[in-house]
Amino acid sequence: MKHAREWFVIVLLPLVVIGGMYLLRRDPELRNRQWPTQMDASPAYLPQTANPVLPSGATNQMPVAGTIPRGFQPFHYGSGEEESLRAGRELTNPFPATPENLKRGEFIYSNYCAVCHGATGAGDGPIIPKYPNPPSYLTDKSRALADGTMYHVITMGRKDMPQHAAQLSAEDRWKVILHIRKLQGE
Numbered sequence: 001m002k003h004a005r006e007w008f009v010i011v012l013l014p015l016v017v018i019g020g021m022y023l024l025r026r027d028p029e030l031r032n033r034q035w036p037t038q039m040d041a042s043p044a045y046l047p048q049t050a051n052p053v054l055p056s057g058a059t060n061q062m063p064v065a066g067t068i069p070r071g072f073q074p075f076h077y078g079s080g081e082e083e084s085l086r087a088g089r090e091l092t093n094p095f096p097a098t099p100e101n102l103k104r105g106e107f108i109y110s111n112y113c114a115v116c117h118g119a120t121g122a123g124d125g126p127i128i129p130k131y132p133n134p135p136s137y138l139t140d141k142s143r144a145l146a147d148g149t150m151y152h153v154i155t156m157g158r159k160d161m162p163q164h165a166a167q168l169s170a171e172d173r174w175k176v177i178l179h180i181r182k183l184q185g186e
């Protein structure tokens with residue numbers, strides 16, 4: 001029995017440990033036991049679940065009628081040519097062409113618009129001609145577009161021009177127009 005101790009360490013002990021783990025294993029499909037449970041099972045109703053307390057029976061509630069979310073600017077125009085011309089008559093750019101506003105506009109333009117409209121606004125961005133050519137901003141027709149009409153096109157989209165209301169805040173949509181005006185002046 002000279003080697004009994006080594007035998008125990010090399011063969012028997014691992015066998016006992018692995019065998020023990022095997023015998024005590026749990027079904028991997030089962031959830032782990034948890035304690036304490038307060039962190040997970042909060043007494044508050046979770047979003048998008050049924051709710052017996054509220055009259056609608058749902059936790060998510062519609063905004064109160066007649067209210068608007070903080071910072072949100074409603075846009076009272078439908079889509080289409082008529083509405084974009086009406087926006088041109090009724091809306092003016094609330095942001096003056098200060099150096100900060102122009103800087104922001106240029107940042108938005110180079111990140112969201114230049115890919116199609118081109119760095120100088122000529123309608124020759126790197127994605128063209130894989131994507132239909134946008135009109136150049138450097139034509140008299142484009143120079144004559146009212147700010148409100150541009151704002152409408154950016155907000156609602158027009159034909160191949162995707163709408164950008166979800167990507168850009170109202171503020172940024174106005175400021176990018178300042179940059180387009182700057183390109184048109186150059």
Ligand code: HEC
Nearest residue numbers: 112113116132133134135142150153158159160161164176
């Ligand atoms: C995926 C390509 C694409 C992107 C990105 C894009 N545009 Fe356009 N844009 C177009 C196309 C195409 C048209 C022409 C739409 C049409 O045929 O009526 C257009 C038209 C316009 C017009 C009207 C021009 C005119 O002379 O009538 C404006 C203003 C405009 N885009 C501004 C923007 C601004 C600002 C951005 C960035 C926030 C932007 N676009 C991003 C493709 C794009």
